[in-house]
Amino acid sequence: MATGLYLHIPFCRHRCSYCDFNTYVDQDGLREPYAEALAAEIRARAGEVRPVAHTVFFGGGTPSLMSGEQLARLVEACRSAFALPDDAEITLEANPGTVTLASLREMRALGINRLSFGAQSADPGELALLGREHGWREVGEAVATVRAAGFDNVNIDLIYGLPHQPLASWQRTVRAALALAPEHISLYALSIETGTPLHERTRRGELPLPDPDAAADMYEHAEQVLGDAGYAHYEISNWARPGRACAHNLIYWRNEPYFGLGAGAHSSSIQRRWWNARRPADYIARAAAGPEAIRAGGIELAHEDIDAATSRGETMMLGLRLLEEGITHARFEARYGAPMTTFFQAALDQAVGEGLLTVDAVGARLTERGRFLSNRVFRLLV
Ligand code: SF4
Missing domain, CATH: 3.20.20.70 (Aldolase class I)
Structure with missing residues (x-):
């Protein structure tokens, strides 16, 4: 990753x-x-x-x-x-x-x-x-x-x-x-x-x-x-x-981890998301408290935990934005320990039935029609 x-x-x-x-x-x-x-x-x-x-x-x-x-x-x-x-x-x-x-x-x-x-x-x-x-x-x-x-x-x-x-x-x-x-x-x-x-x-x-x-x-x-x-x-x-x-x-788009550093920046460690103080002067003052204080969350404005179901839904939604790659079965299963059909069978069937999604041996991707109606697909998945 x-x-x-x-x-x-x-x-x-x-x-x-x-x-x-x-x-x-x-x-x-x-x-x-x-x-x-x-x-x-x-x-x-x-x-x-x-x-x-x-x-x-x-x-x-x-x-x-x-x-x-x-x-x-x-x-x-x-x-x-x-x-x-x-x-x-x-x-x-x-x-x-x-x-x-x-x-x-x-x-x-x-x-x-x-x-x-x-x-x-x-x-x-x-x-x-x-x-x-x-x-x-x-x-x-x-x-x-x-x-x-x-x-x-x-x-x-x-x-x-x-x-x-x-x-x-x-x-x-x-x-x-x-x-x-x-x-x-x-x-x-x-x-x-x-x-x-x-x-x-x-x-x-x-x-x-x-x-x-x-x-x-x-x-x-x-x-x-x-x-x-x-x-x-x-x-x-x-x-x-x-x-x-x-x-x-x-x-x-692959919902992998990222660090957002600086005023107002958002980060995701997969299990947790947090975001920093927004105003530069506030951010500077908080950073001045030193590395221990920063690591203890002193620079953060707020955070939220990401449960497994939320993570899976976000991985699907973000991954489907990738039109060529989509979500591969291999990547999904390696990450969540079970095929995407375990969690999304009904939504996938519905989206395929409406001509919005293709699901094959490699994975799931938006169709031409699905690109224009991607919000409909995303709503089915979450
Ligand atoms: S104000 Fe700055 S950040 Fe905003 S669009 Fe203009 S150049 Fe970009």
């Missing part, structure tokens, strides 16, 4: 209009104490649940705002505390306009080997609606600079299903993303989250809510075009060149 480390960097230069992530735009002065607190948490967690980690993911927020020295400290802490293999996948999320050739070369030298850019749209009006600071030109420049710095594994995130977004605009965005030849593309349907400026605008009636039928057409278009371009649709929202699936996210 693989283990992943997620490092949360809760700082941004600017708040996007759709964002409800745990990130802050007015706390630049906390970056250095935060880096120190995060390194302290990494060191304190060493060997706690599993001695070796296989992937690291710097997410945020905007991790590319951290200095080379701060990133070096964090990568080094991960290496020594979790015996990272030399070729471990280390991803860093970045925003166009926050990286330079020099900063990217520093990252590459640290062993960071995968860059993920929030690009979102090639349309200037849509970028403005989303409150993004960059234009598509900066996306192109960032990807070119990343290549020049020696990275051969790049992801681009795009968002579809925006209010008033015509299909033609989405088609142009997908074409523009393909022109940058990333190894990996993630597509997310816009979700209007309570408390965000976009939510406020839809509540006041200034903007319509996203149209699910239009979003489905956009998804279908992307599926067709990305498939034709040689990308494997390996997860409901993710496409990759052969061998370029995100190893870190595969750990989540």
